[in-house]
Amino acid sequence: MDHFLYRNGQLHAEDVPLAEIAATVGTPVYCYSTATLKRHYRLFTEALSPLPHLVCFAVKSLSNVAVLKTLGDLGAGMDVVSGGEYRRARAAGVPGDRIVFSGVGKTREEMRLALTEGIRQFNVESEPELRALSEVCVSLGVTAPITLRVNPDVDARTHEKIATGKKENKFGIPISRASEIYAEAAGLPGIDVVGIDVHIGSQLTALEPFEQAYLKVADLTQRLRAEGHDIRRLDLGGGLGIPYSRSNDAPPLPLDYGALIKRTVGHLGCEIEIEPGRLISGNAGVLVSRIIYVKQGEGRDFLILDAAMNDLIRPSMYGAHHDIVPLAEPAVAVQPHVYDVVGPVCETGDTFARARPLPALRQGDLVAFRSAGAYGAVMASEYNSRPLIPEVLVKEDHFAVIRARPSFDEMLARDTLPPWL
């Protein structure tokens, strides 16, 4: 459930008409709902209770500091994958002991930053990373709590670009070699082995792949304990999918996911961590855009929007579907018109939807892309020299700009001329 609903014929974010935000801030603009963010975070904490647990929001899905602070103030932990994300979590007031550091390519500089400022754990993904972390710890005279991310060789049955749990993927250590690598970790100075980490992919729409992975983690926990490791924490990753289309079958609910966790690993007496991103932020955001032109092509009509692939890349990158709805509520019995919905960027890949049935729309009308909170703004670029678009956070009947639209001067000021020009 989200808080973007029609009221009095106008699509609202909570109690604010999106058209009002568009009029004040301009388009395109990302708009997030505080109530939806909070609700989705709470669904997870409720689903995991009474197990001891920490829900670590995957910062990569939506990293605006105001969003992180909204969740952090509720007690959320953060899952970060770079020094930049670590800094964002800290800027949002999240203490280091609620931040887990994931990612296959952590640099020594990033390790030093987290070790100096505070970290709950590193999710280590390879032997070279383990050795590097040990060296950094020794040089700083500190100890790092770690899990090893295991690759369980499970098919997450999701888009190939976001599946991470098969042995051919770059992530984690092979589960078959876990004993050997845990033994090495236990012997390294500056390393404190606290648990196991797994993350098999994103936008999972069934529970079975999670079940397969978590059963393997449960087995491994028993084995590693028998080998003398004090496994007391399990980080089970993120990945629970969301409904992108109202006509699709709904993916499993957090409550069912929580029940699965309890069934598969709940008996082990471990503290549970999860790293959801999309389920918290995805349906908490929309992208609002204005129709620049309606163009009649050969055999098809194009809606040319002021948003483009550089603002929301998911359709061009993954063939992803986002529902597109007019801000003005269409009449119930309206006959749909079929459009190709595109942006102004100069490549055919800048297509949001092909042959999409929509109510008849006109130049100047406003539309919203639903489910654009996760992996929307964070994946934006300035391709075609289009400055990044602003972000707005709504809370009940008020809203605030949480990232301003940069001016063209600011964009140009970042380029500098070499002395010979």
Ligand code: LLP
């Ligand atoms: N933990 C780790 C280690 C991850 O790599 C990810 C996502 C998550 C947690 C959060 O997964 P979520 O709950 O959001 O599914 N750009 C793609 C998604 C990439 C996901 C990368 N890793 C998209 O737009 O679909």
